[in-house]
Amino acid sequence: xxxxxxxxxxxxxxxxxxxxxxxxxxxxxxxxxxxxxxxxxxxxxxxxxxxxxxxxxxxxxxxxxxxxxxxxxxxxxxxxxxxxxxxxxxxxxxxxxxxxxxxxxxxxxxxxxxxxxxxxxxxxxxxxxxxxxxxxxxxxxxxxxxxxxxxxxxxxxxxxxxxxxxxxxxxxxxxxxxxxxxxxxxxxxxxxxxxxxxxxxxxxxxxxxxxxxxxxxxxxxxxxxxxxxxxxxxxxxxxxxxxxxxxxxxxxxxxxxxxxxxxxxxxxxxxxxxxxxxxxxxxxxxxxxxxxxxxxxxxxxxxxxxxxxxxxxxxxxxxxxxxxxxxxxxxxxxxxxxxxxxxxxxxxxxxxxxxxxxxxxxxxxxxxxxxxxxxxxxxxxxxxxxxxxxxxxxxxxxxxxxxxxxxxxxxxxxxxxxxxxxxxxxxxxx
Numbered sequence: 522x523x524x525x526x527x528x529x530x531x532x533x534x535x536x537x538x539x540x541x542x543x544x545x546x547x548x549x550x551x552x553x554x555x556x557x558x559x560x561x562x563x564x565x566x567x568x569x570x571x572x573x574x575x576x577x578x579x580x581x582x583x584x585x586x587x588x589x590x591x592x593x594x595x596x597x598x599x600x601x602x603x604x605x606x607x608x609x610x611x612x613x614x615x616x617x618x619x620x621x622x623x624x625x626x627x628x629x630x631x632x633x634x635x636x637x638x639x640x641x642x643x644x645x646x647x648x649x650x651x652x653x654x655x656x657x658x659x660x661x662x663x664x665x666x667x668x669x670x671x672x673x674x675x676x677x678x679x680x681x682x683x684x685x686x687x688x689x690x691x692x693x694x695x696x697x698x699x700x701x702x703x704x705x706x707x708x709x710x711x712x713x714x715x716x717x718x719x720x721x722x723x724x725x726x727x728x729x730x731x732x733x734x735x736x737x738x739x740x741x742x743x744x745x746x747x748x749x750x751x752x753x754x755x756x757x758x759x760x761x762x763x764x765x766x767x768x769x770x771x772x773x774x775x776x777x778x779x780x781x782x783x784x785x786x787x788x789x790x791x792x793x794x795x796x797x798x799x800x801x802x803x804x805x806x807x808x809x810x811x812x813x814x815x816x817x818x819x820x821x822x823x824x825x826x827x828x829x830x831x832x833x834x835x836x837x838x839x840x841x842x843x844x845x846x847x848x849x850x851x852x853x854x855x856x857x858x859x860x861x862x863x864x865x866x867x868x869x870x871x872x873x874x875x876x877x878x879x880x881x882x883x884x885x886x887x888x889x890x891x892x893x894x895x896x897x898x899x900x901x902x903x904x905x906x907x908x909x910x911x912x913x914x915x916x917x918x919x920x921x922x923x924x925x926x927x928x929x930x931x932x933x934x935x936x937x938x939x940x941x942x943x944x945x946x947x948x949x950x951x
Contacts (some may be wrong), residue, residue, distance in 0.1 A: 523553045523576075524936055527648040527665070529639065529658035530558040533567055534579055536819050538849060539680060539732050540654055541573070546924040548576035551937050557582065557643050559635055562628065582638040591630065640664050650934065652676045656683045656694060659701045667704055674934050677705040678730075682715055684722065685841035687768040699723070707934060709927075712847040712868050730926050732849040734823075734856045736919040743821050746787065746828045750812045757784035757830035757898055760859070762822065763850050765792030768843055770835035770864070770884045775801050778810045780891035783898040789814045789825055826857040831894060834863045835884035847872070852918045860907040862893045872918070877910045 526547055530540050534556060544554045553576050560567060560583035571579040602611040639658070643651065643665035651673055653662035659677055666675040684695035699722075702708070708727035710716050720726040747754055759781065765771055765788060775798055778786050788798065788811070795813070802811045817825055826832065832854035836843040847868035854861045855872075861879035863869050873879045880897065883889035897904055916922075928939040 523551060524650070525553045525555065525646070525648040526650045526652055526931075527643055527646045527662075528554060528556045528652040528654060529643055529662045529665075530556060530654045531639075531657040532558060533561045533564055533581065534558040535567070536816070538734070538819060541819075542735060542920050542924070543652075543678075543730075543927060544577045545574060546920070546927060547931070548574060550928050550931075550939065552576065552931075554578070555580065555646060555648065557639055557646075559583065559639065562631055580642060582635060582642055636661060644668070648673065650674050650676060650931070650936070652678060654678050655680050656698055656701075659698070659705075663701050663704050674706045675704065676707045676709065676930075676934070677702065678709045679715075679719075679727075680711060680732075682718065682840070682842035682845060687766065687840050687842065695722075707930060709930065712845065714845040714847075714867050718841065718845060728926070728930055730930075731847060731852075731918070731923050733852050733918045733920045733923045734849065736856070736916060736921050743817070743824045746814070746825060749814065750785070750787065752785055752812075758828055759784040759786045759831050759833065759894060760789065760826065760829035761787070761833045762789040762826055762853070765790055765795040765798060767794055768837050768839040769794075770833075770837045770890075771798055772801060773835060773837070773884065773887045773890060774833060775805070775807065775811060777887035777891040777894070778807050779805070780888065780895075781810070781898075782895050784830060784894065786811045787814065787829075788812070789817060789822075791816045823853070823857055826853060826859060829854075829857070829859045831879075831897060832857075832859045832861045833890075834861060834869060835882070835890060836864050836866065836869075837885055838864075838866070855911055855915050855918055858908060858911050858915065860897065860904065860911065862890060862897075876914045876917075878907060878914070 528540065528544060530537065534540065540556065544556055548554045556577070556579045558579060558581055560581045567581055569581050573579060602614045640661040643661055646665070651662045651666035653659045653675065656679065662675055666673040683689070683698050686694070702723055708719070709730050710719060710727045711732055712729060716727045716729055746752070746758055747756065752758070761771065761774060771788070771794060774786060799813060802808055814825075832850075834848050834851050834854070836846060836848070838844050844866050845868060846866065851861060851863065851869055851872060855878055861873060863873045863879055863881050864884035865881040870881050873881050880893040882893040897907070925939070931937065932939045
């Protein structure tokens with residue numbers, strides 16, 4: 522009988538490349554992977570059940586039935602109170618129903634019900650391993666894995682630094698993580714810098730699975746970006762792809778735009794900061810110099826990225842999560858043969874400088890960003906060298922190599938014995 526893995530993920534699983542790659546690799550290795558994720562509030566409804574590939578299925582929970590149930594109960598109490606003629610009961614029922622109709626109250630209740638449903642569904646699975654993606658699923662996974670007579674191995678896959686992260690309360694999240702981390706059997710982080718950071722906090726060294734892209738991804742054909750944006754065919758596209766949130770240096774890119782001697786700055790994606798950036802572009806009269814494209818399907822992203830002249834990864838040092846990032850975006854640029862303008866943080870700098878695939882700049886300084894871009898766009902020979910370097914090393918940073926780490930970790934926990942396949946693309950010692 523095949524071994525089963527139940528993964529928990531607190532998003533709707535539409536653009537989570539890391540989780541997709543891990544689930545796919547485990548299914549290919551012979552596991553049955555069951556991913557329990559959420560139907561995000563306010564997002565387009567997705568199928569409750571979905572098959573990604575043989576051996577890899579998805580179940581989405583929403584908490585919606587609980588919301589409907591509570592609404593019916595409160596309405597029923599009000600109707601009953603009015604029927605029996607109890608003034609006090611009618612007033613109390615009406616107050617409860619009025620409170621329930623407050624949008625913020627319903628959102629909080631929906632979140633609580635969603636978490637409860639995820640926990641219930643996960644707890645009901647007959648599985649061999651539980652795999653929590655990030656801190657926001659660790660409590661649910663811990664209940665499912667450990668609150669039973671025969672406890673199951675619990676893997677904690679932390680995609681971010683939970684104790685120092687943009688928009689998060691480090692002290693609260695740190696307390697929660699410290700409490701639950703005592704109950705896990707294995708921990709995975711994205712790179713060595715983050716592993717060492719966690720070792721200092723918790724006294725053990727987590728294992729590493731880098732977030733490299735797949736080599737054989739075959740994106741669908743898409744419209745030319747130059748055509749889509751009405752740009753001349755020879756216009757260099759200076760690309761930022763990904764989530765547009767604070768702390769990523771995006772407002773610095775817009776400020777740098779007037780200083781760029783060649784190229785058009787293009788943003789692809791969505792996020793909390795997008796409206797602010799669009800307003801900034803209009804106010805500064807940069808609509809001819811800066812363009813926006815809505816988020817594209819994950820399968821199409823590489824096809825867009827390949828059209829760029831340069832790619833940006835200019836995180837700002839607003840938290841350790843940013844400072845320690847190695848960033849899937851960086852490796853997606855490399856996979857698409859696009860040289861990068863990057864921040865000079867440890868993991869990113871290690872790749873950009875040692876493999877000579879771009880330039881590191883002061884990501885907090887628009888003038889430094891512009892200087893780096895201008896240095897490359899003004900020197901075709903240097904640009905050709907960067908492209909040649911990427912061609913030489915791009916298969917060093919591919920998921921087909923990195924997946925062996927994940928499969929070996931599961932084997933050590935009692936999973937399927939893994940024999941690393943030797944092939945021409947293998948570089949890393951796992």
